[in-house]
Amino acid sequence: MKNLRILSMLLIATIAGLAAVVFASRWLTQQSSSGITKVAVAAADIDLGQRLSPDFVKVVDWPTASLPPGAISDTQALSGRVVRASLTRGEPVLESKLTPQGTAGGLSAVIADGKRAITVRVNDVVGVAGFALPGSYVDIIVNTLRDSKDGKPVAGDRSDQSISKIVLEKILVLAVAQEVNRDDTKPKVVNAVTLEVTPEQAEKLDLARSVGTLSLVLRNQIDPQPADTNGATKSTLLKEPAITAAVAVPVVKTVQVVRHVAAAQRAPGNCIGVIAGVDHGAECF
Structure with missing residues (x-):
């Protein structure tokens, strides 16, 4: 009798344990499924x-x-x-x-709204040794000849006319050659780079490559500071002092006009003869 009671208690405990395991497993499954x-x-x-x-x-x-x-x-x-x-x-x-x-x-499909894509020809030097990769930002420098105020080339040595100037800043590189992968950090020397620009920037870039030679300058992607420069010329590169042309001061000659005023001779008036003793004279009035 005593053994029967012990067996029944063990059976009840086993059933209760299995039920607890089943309920706990279901609860964990529900919790995990609700968080996934x-x-x-x-x-x-x-x-x-x-x-x-x-x-x-x-x-x-x-x-x-x-x-x-x-x-x-x-x-x-x-x-x-x-x-x-x-x-x-x-x-x-x-x-x-x-x-x-x-x-x-x-x-x-990846060009931003209001932007355009334009391709420029580069080499290993212009293309920053192949580090101008898709996703990077570059500045564009043009080297050309200066014009005078009337639009004509400045007279003088050709080297004195040359000027390098940053014309476009923080331009996104969309693709190099035919590759648009932005995750590759290895340099790639290519002969063409496609840039994302606004319509106004596209006009400037097209003019710049027709009047001079282009160079790309790699810049920090998070650098927002603009580069306001006056451009580099031969004189600024060599730090030559500015030569001011001597201005000829006109000499004003003062001509002294001497006027000779002839003394007006008084015309003789009425005269009378005066006899004083042996002396004779005349008195005019």
Whole structure:
């Protein structure tokens, strides 16, 4: 009898333990499922301007508490969308990194509103030894000849006329040659660089490359300070003193006019003869 009571107690304890395990497992599953969200991420490295397809996107579990804003969970909604920024493997595909619906792929999809893309020819020196990569910012220097105020070239030695001046600042490099990948930090010596400019800057750049030679100056991406310079000439480069031309002062000659005034001779008037003794004279009046 005593053994039966012990066995029944053990059976009840076993059942209670199993029930507790089952309820705890269900509670943990519910808690974990409520804190997880399906998020679409890049299945491979994706370059900007590339059109998405099912091969480039996959869905993974993402903690709801750390879900980035603009995350997308429906992979079907991403079909045909174009990315405006490079994505690395495992990076969430956000709405802010996608172009609007219906945008065609390619470089034109990543040009900002109101901007244009223009390509300039460069070499290993002009292109900052290949470090002018997509995503970096550059200043543009033009070396040309100065003009006088009337628009004609300044007379004198050609070296004295040469001037180098920064004409455009903080210009975004969209692509080098035919590559638009912004994640590569290795230098690439190419013969062409595509820049993102405003319509006014495009006009200045086109004029600059027609009147002189261009050089790219790599600048810090977070440097907002403008470079207000007067340009460099031969005299400023060599720190030559400014030579002021002597101004001839006209000599004013004072001519002294001497007027000779002839004494007016008094015309004789009425005269009478005067006899004083043996002397004879005349008195005129």
